[in-house]
Amino acid sequence: MKHPNPETLALHAGGDLGAMAGWRTRRHLARCAECREEVARFEQFRQLLPSLDDSQDVHWGRLAAEMKANIRLGLAAGECVRAEDPAGAGPIWSFARVGVALASVAALLAMGVVLDRPAPTVARETGVVVQATADGVQVREGGQSMGLMHSGTSRDAVTYQVGAQGSVEARYVDSETGYVTVNKVDVE
Amino acid sequence: MSNKGQIALLALLGAGAALAQDVPLEGRVSINLGKDSPVALVGMSTGDSHSSSRGAALVLDLHMALTLRNTGSSRIHGVALRVVSQEVTVGGKGSVSIPSLNIGPGESFPVRIDMQLMRPTQVAGGPLVDVNLDGVLFEDLSCAGQDRLNSCRTLTAWDLEAQRDREHFKRILAQAGPNGLRQAMLESIGRQSARPQLDVRVTRAPAVTSAAFGPVHAEQFAFLDFPDSPLQPSKGSAQIAGNEAREPHIEVLNRSARAIKYVELGWLVSDPSGQQYMAASLPASDPALYLPAGKTAIVEQDTALRFTRRGQPVNIQGAVGFVSRVQFADGKLWVPSRADLERGSLVKVLPASAEEQRLNDLYLKRGLDALVQELKKY
Numbered sequence: 276m277k278h279p280n281p282e283t284l285a286l287h288a289g290g291d292l293g294a295m296a297g298w299r300t301r302r303h304l305a306r307c308a309e310c311r312e313e314v315a316r317f318e319q320f321r322q323l324l325p326s327l328d329d330s331q332d333v334h335w336g337r338l339a340a341e342m343k344a345n346i347r348l349g350l351a352a353g354e355c356v357r358a359e360d361p362a363g364a365g366p367i368w369s370f371a372r373v374g375v376a377l378a379s380v381a382a383l384l385a386m387g388v389v390l391d392r393p394a395p396t397v398a399r400e401t402g403v404v405v406q407a408t409a410d411g412v413q414v415r416e417g418g419q420s421m422g423l424m425h426s427g428t429s430r431d432a433v434t435y436q437v438g439a440q441g442s443v444e445a446r447y448v449d450s451e452t453g454y455v456t457v458n459k460v461d462v463e
Numbered sequence: 464m465s466n467k468g469q470i471a472l473l474a475l476l477g478a479g480a481a482l483a484q485d486v487p488l489e490g491r492v493s494i495n496l497g498k499d500s501p502v503a504l505v506g507m508s509t510g511d512s513h514s515s516s517r518g519a520a521l522v523l524d525l526h527m528a529l530t531l532r533n534t535g536s537s538r539i540h541g542v543a544l545r546v547v548s549q550e551v552t553v554g555g556k557g558s559v560s561i562p563s564l565n566i567g568p569g570e571s572f573p574v575r576i577d578m579q580l581m582r583p584t585q586v587a588g589g590p591l592v593d594v595n596l597d598g599v600l601f602e603d604l605s606c607a608g609q610d611r612l613n614s615c616r617t618l619t620a621w622d623l624e625a626q627r628d629r630e631h632f633k634r635i636l637a638q639a640g641p642n643g644l645r646q647a648m649l650e651s652i653g654r655q656s657a658r659p660q661l662d663v664r665v666t667r668a669p670a671v672t673s674a675a676f677g678p679v680h681a682e683q684f685a686f687l688d689f690p691d692s693p694l695q696p697s698k699g700s701a702q703i704a705g706n707e708a709r710e711p712h713i714e715v716l717n718r719s720a721r722a723i724k725y726v727e728l729g730w731l732v733s734d735p736s737g738q739q740y741m742a743a744s745l746p747a748s749d750p751a752l753y754l755p756a757g758k759t760a761i762v763e764q765d766t767a768l769r770f771t772r773r774g775q776p777v778n779i780q781g782a783v784g785f786v787s788r789v790q791f792a793d794g795k796l797w798v799p800s801r802a803d804l805e806r807g808s809l810v811k812v813l814p815a816s817a818e819e820q821r822l823n824d825l826y827l828k829r830g831l832d833a834l835v836q837e838l839k840k841y
């Protein structure tokens with residue numbers, strides 16, 4: 276599976292991706308736990324950053340005014356140098372133009388159909404997760420984990436019990452010792 | 464790339480792989496049984512423990528076999544070991560408990576600990592894993608150990624359940640003979656294999672619920688009230704959205720004449736077809752709970768539980784609560800009777816006790832005569 280690059284995941288975490296790229300990324304995240312964790316990390320990091328928005332060193336109002344003035348200047352200069360529109364001399368409905376217009380409409384319709392399909396939603400989890408795995412019980416946070424395994428015992432022979440406070444226990448008869456063994460993981 | 468460059472790259476990759484594999488496990492596990500411990504470590508093996516690299520992470524598979532000896536003067540009925548990996552998952556911990564023991568003074572018994580740790584490749588010094596003795600329960604229900612995980616309470620509750628279930632099967636043996644006991648064992652084994660289990664994932668931090676789970680609604684609990692229970696659950700609800708349930712809270716009344724310091728409820732859920740499942744136990748969140756006679760308290764947790772079965776989400780449509788464990792202020796414990804469990808068909812939904820599981824296994828592996836002899840020991 277090809278993963279989106281970190282820049283794309285960071286933009287997705289901030290809600291800054293375009294519609295198409297956002298859709299592609301959401302589709303990928305629905306299938307990829309690794310990238311979901313990466314996005315969760317970016318989101319956590321973003322929560323640490325708001326103080327930077329209040330930076331006193333950047334004068335946003337002045338910057339915006341300067342940008343607007345530059346845009347107006349560019350538009351005025353464009354008007355000065357604009358030649359007479361040559362298109363007015365040719366036939367309005369040439370084959371090439373009709374073709375381009377139809378292709379654009381078709382692309383627009385296709386895009387609409389694609390975007391209208393229900394995109395897979397992504398359930399994001401942060402914090403500590405406790406769960407049963409293929410052959411044990413595990414507590415994990417981010418990329419680290421600790422699990423107690425019931426090696427050599429089939430999953431069907433294991434009784435799982437969950438504690439709503441954040442614990443999972445696996446109870447089984449150890450095939451080597453013959454004793455009932457209870458493995459439990461939980462969070463503090 | 465030049466030959467020299469290729470050789471350098473291969474050497475680098477080889478060295479990386481070798482470093483990732485080269486994590487000595489000797490000395491990385493610390494066993495601490497404490498001063499004046501009633502058990503002594505008489506053997507330890509790390510068997511085929513090994514490490515392997517997985518991307519930027521290091522995976523450690525630890526397979527330990529400990530041999531402990533009862534150095535006290537009472538029979539041991541249960542042991543709990545606390546297993547902590549401080550470097551992995553802040554606050555993450557585990558325990559390995561052996562209930563239903565019957566170890567005489569001077570006798571030894573094995574404890575296996577199979578662990579998997581995943582951590583960054585940067586290996587720091589010191590033990591990766593600390594194993595501490597958290598609780599040892601004796602025949603007279605006295606208990607020793609650090610008890611940081613409340614192991615004494617858990618081991619005692621398991622022992623009360625063990626006494627209850629042994630009595631149940633001994634009564635059947637006395638009333639219906641070996642054939643009656645065989646029938647009861649087969650029914651018990653059949654119940655356990657037919658009992659539906661859900662896969663439940665518990666998230667401690669507030670999860671971001673997506674629209675995929677559907678609208679959230681407060682599901683009111685229905686209750687099974689056991690006549691002999693010191694607690695009466697009165698009202699409660701949980702927030703349900705699709706296959707996710709969160710923030711369960713239940714009000715309970717202490718209708719006994721004694722103060723209570725610990726409460727644990729059982730929580731059943733139903734799917735759209737009406738099939739009931741054991742969802743979770745719901746212990747009181749307040750470690751300093753003190754509930755005088757005649758007073759009420761709220762039992763609640765702020766976690767989110769997500770239910771699946773065979774990889775598919777199971778939508779939740781009903782919630783039933785019942786009192787499953789109570790500890791009085793004087794330390795005595797109450798657990799439901801066998802009659803309580805058989806009332807309301809709870810016995811079909813709840814897992815068998817550790818002792819019933821052990822007796823089932825004994826019957827399957829060693830037959831009816833061995834089971835009868837085992838019951839006669841108590």
